[in-house]
Amino acid sequence: MSNLDALYQEIILEHNRRPRNYRVMEGADRVVKGHNPLCGDALTLWLKLEGDRVIDASFQGSGCAISRASASMMTEAVKGKTRPEAEALFTRVHDLVTGKLDVDADPAAKKTLGSLRALGGVARFPIRVKCASMAWHALRSALGSDESSTNGASEISEEP
Amino acid sequence: MSKVSGGRASRKGRAEKRGTRAASLASRSDFPLLAGSPALHYLDSAATAQKPRAVLDxxxxxxxxxxxxxxxxxxxxxxxxxxxxxxxxxxxxxxxxxxxxxxxxxxxxxxxxxxxxxxxxxxxxxxxxxxxxxxxxxxxxxxxxxxxxxxxxxxxxxxxxxxxxxxxxxxxxxxxxxxxxxxxxxxxxxxxxxxxxxxxxxxxxxxxxxxxxxxxxxxxxxxxxxxxxxxxxxxxxxxxxxxxxxxxxxxxxxxxxxxxxxxxxxxxxxxxxxxxxxxxxxxxxxxxxxxxxxxxxxxxxxxxxxxxxxxxxESLGMDAVRAHERELLQLALQQLATIEGVQLFGPRDLAARSGVVSFTLAGVHPHDIATILDGDGVCVRAGHHCAQPLMRRLDVPATARASFYVYNDERDVEALVAGVEKTKTLFAVAADPSLRSG
CATH class of the missing domain: 3.40.640.10 (Type I PLP-dependent aspartate aminotransferase-like (Major domain))
Structure with a gap:
């Protein structure tokens, strides 16, 4: 598979065209804004929690196919996950997109990631890693701040 | 190509211009980076220009x-x-x-x-x-x-x-x-x-x-x-x-x-x-x-x-520089305008416009355009171009931008246009369920 084919896999293009959970969420427990100052990509992530579990996730924003597809897939993947499970998934995805994880050599990771493996093509494009990881950093930020009040938006930025 | 002396530009491009295609104004061989990368289509001179050997020397x-x-x-x-x-x-x-x-x-x-x-x-x-x-x-x-x-x-x-x-x-x-x-x-x-x-x-x-x-x-x-x-x-x-x-x-x-x-x-x-x-x-x-x-x-x-x-x-002549860029600009605008979904920004009057083409492609973010073009060696800028107040007024988050200079020629324009066509095709595949593989 060429680098470009690996980046723009069918599933990525499909999520870009028809992003899942692309809506404003009323009564969310967490609202976080993600922003990549380098390219201007921006998203808002909404989460609804029940105890320690994410029961709903949605997003809106503007960005490239990679950032949009990644956010869309993230909102699907994170629903039903507990906070530690979501954190573990973040780590897996982060390792995947930064090229630290070889899914073919790690059956457990392959199973955990499922269709999220499609994001792995980003690893060959260092400048696009942030596009894929922005939504995931937003997720981590949303789950990390216990004290954040309902609908209290906070800004996060990608580190360079 | 002969060695450059006295910082003068070699005029290979000029000689080629007798043909029907728009050749470069300056010879690519004057620019070590371009000479070393024959397949590169450098269309980001508005960000920074490549260096002739005369400058490095x-x-x-x-x-x-x-x-x-x-x-x-x-x-x-x-x-x-x-x-x-x-x-x-x-x-x-x-x-x-x-x-x-x-x-x-x-x-x-x-x-x-x-x-x-x-x-x-x-x-x-x-x-x-x-x-x-x-x-x-x-x-x-x-x-x-x-x-x-x-x-x-x-x-x-x-x-x-x-x-x-x-x-x-x-x-x-x-x-x-x-x-x-x-x-x-x-x-x-x-x-x-x-x-x-x-x-x-x-x-x-x-x-x-x-x-x-x-x-x-x-x-x-x-x-x-x-x-x-x-x-x-x-x-x-x-x-x-x-x-x-x-x-x-x-x-x-x-x-x-x-x-x-x-x-x-x-x-x-x-x-x-x-x-x-x-x-x-x-x-x-x-x-x-x-x-x-x-x-x-x-x-x-x-x-x-x-x-x-x-x-x-000076050895190229600034009037020749301007005329050359205008020729490439005209070609690029004409050809990009024929692609459905391409929106071109900026003055339509070429006399009021430098060799810069800012554009968007419907349904495709400029960053994705730039990545796909990069796959074919075409370097364009994608983003807000350090002009966020302007982007807000154009009501777009970003544009793709190709810019021309003395070492560009018609092949660079062709590669740009082909890359935009390719981007459109790639993104259209996902839009048409009948073309999906599985």
Missing amino acids: AMRAYYEHDYANPHRGAYTLSVRSTERYHEARERVATFFGVGDTRRLIFTRGTTEGLNLIATAWGTEHVFPGDEIVVTALEHHANFVPWQQLALRQGAKLRICGLTSDGRLDLDALASLLTARTRIVAFNHVSNALGTINPVAEIAAFVRRRAAPDAIVVCDGAQAAPHLRLTLDDLADVDFYAFSGHKMLGPMGIGALVGPVALLERMSPYQMGGDMIEIVGDEETTWNVLPHKFEAGTPNVAGAIGLAAACTYL
């Missing part, structure tokens, strides 16, 4: 033969270094039609030149209630320094809007100019759209309507590489700033050209070595122009590289 020769700290040593080598620096200033001044080298201050680039004025002039001349006029077409470098100056001094920032095809709205500008206007800052050529502003007319217009001692500041970063300039003739422009790296010179060097009388009255921008005359315990007097504004060890190699770039461009 001139800088290397300085380091290998004439290098010492200028203005300091009593020894011959330092004197020689000082001479090279002075020669470079004279060379650059001549190229830009500046007769008096005292008014050409070397800077790190356009950004530093503009910040110099905002700090050194602005802090002492802008007061609460005063007004600063900028335009919606500006690069952040000619926007943020004025915005922040206004905030610091309690002045008002007024922003001149645009016409629908990306030109300055001169009626709007007229309504913004008052007796309180202290600074009017605008670019000569827009980095994002390529719009060429009628700088002399605008400056004269401002001169008639603003306060008599208001200053007119022009950001020439995108004009210096592409247009024949005679800055001495731009009587109503007080300050003109440009960068070396966009005009084939090295990064880290540029110049600010200003009026001697004003520069004499202004306080220095930075303090240190070279810019002083006598340093007492209690006070200090300043060196003469232009040194008063060049604190610290100067970028001599950069100035020499910039001077070599001027010589190189």
Whole structure:
């Protein structure tokens, strides 16, 4: 598979065209804004929690196919996950997109990631890693701040 | 290809022009990076230009033969270094039609030149209630320094809007100019759209309507590489700033050209070595122009590289540079316009436009366009082009931008157009379920 084919896999293009959970969420427990100052990509992530579990996730924003597809897939993947499970998934995805994880050599990771493996093509494009990881950093930020009040938006930025 | 001598451009491109295709103006073989990457289509010269060997050789020769700290040593080598620096200033001044080298201050680039004025002039001349006029077409470098100056001094920032095809709205500008206007800052050529502003007319217009001692500041970063300039003739422009790296010179060097009388009255921008005359315990007097504004060890190699770039461009002829870019611009606009879904930004009148094509493709983010083009060796910029106020007014988060220079030819335009077609096809596959593989 060429680098470009690996980046723009069918599933990525499909999520870009028809992003899942692309809506404003009323009564969310967490609202976080993600922003990549380098390219201007921006998203808002909404989460609804029940105890320690994410029961709903949605997003809106503007960005490239990679950032949009990644956010869309993230909102699907994170629903039903507990906070530690979501954190573990973040780590897996982060390792995947930064090229630290070889899914073919790690059956457990392959199973955990499922269709999220499609994001792995980003690893060959260092400048696009942030596009894929922005939504995931937003997720981590949303789950990390216990004290954040309902609908209290906070800004996060990608580190360079 | 023959060896370049004396910094002259080789005219391979010109000779090829007898054919039907638009060849490059300068030979690619003059540019080591391009010569080493035959498949590369470098279309991001508005961000920075590739370097001809003549520039690299001139800088290397300085380091290998004439290098010492200028203005300091009593020894011959330092004197020689000082001479090279002075020669470079004279060379650059001549190229830009500046007769008096005292008014050409070397800077790190356009950004530093503009910040110099905002700090050194602005802090002492802008007061609460005063007004600063900028335009919606500006690069952040000619926007943020004025915005922040206004905030610091309690002045008002007024922003001149645009016409629908990306030109300055001169009626709007007229309504913004008052007796309180202290600074009017605008670019000569827009980095994002390529719009060429009628700088002399605008400056004269401002001169008639603003306060008599208001200053007119022009950001020439995108004009210096592409247009024949005679800055001495731009009587109503007080300050003109440009960068070396966009005009084939090295990064880290540029110049600010200003009026001697004003520069004499202004306080220095930075303090240190070279810019002083006598340093007492209690006070200090300043060196003469232009040194008063060049604190610290100067970028001599950069100035020499910039001077070599001027010589190189002169050998091509700035009128030929402009004509060449216009030819490629026309081709690119014509061909991109035939692709359904492509939206082109900027003036339709080619006479009012530099070799910049800003565009979007329906349903595809500019970053994805740039990545797919990159896969075929086509380098374009994608993003807000350091012009977020403009992007907001165009109502797009970003555009893709291709920009042309002396080493580009028709093949580069063809590669651009083919890449956009390819992008469209790739993204259309996902839109059509019948084409899905599984």
